[in-house]
Amino acid sequence: MSVPLTIPCPHCNALNRVPPERLGENPSCGRCKQALFDGHPVDLTTANFDVIAGRGDVPVLVDFWAPWCGPCLGFAPVFVQAASRFEPRLRLGKLDTEAQPQIAQRLGIRSIPTLIMFRQGREIARQSGALSAAQLQQFIEAALARS
Secondary structure, eight states, rough: OOEEEEEOOOOTOOEHHHHHGGGGGGGGGTTTOBBSSSSSSSEEEETHHHHHHHHHOOOOOEEEOOTTOOOHHHHHHHHHHHHHHTTTEEEEEETTTTOOOHHHHHOOSSSSSSSEEEEEEEEEEEEEEEOOOHHHHHHHHHHHHHO
């Protein structure tokens, strides 16, 4: 029998235990009954960042962006598309550095867009600048191999 993974709910922040072999079966939250993975990046804020990026067993890739940033806006569709391709193996989230400056400052975000992959709250990879779909896939695969 496999050890269940801890998966934070992107809707209510409840921690759920899901057997790894059931990740592909569209698991839902035990508290709010919503899907744990819906193929879209999670909007991250100070209220949910530490739970989503720090408490789960599934790696989390965060796009740090701002609404005034042209490269960020150009990269957004590539990032959204990656969510449907990589979930549930990887959770993707977006953090608006303009709306959530405390987290950006805490993590030393100096340029945007910046991607950081976390595993159980630890940074395992970082990349600054907008990427093509192929470059994003390469970054994700390399980071997952290291984690």
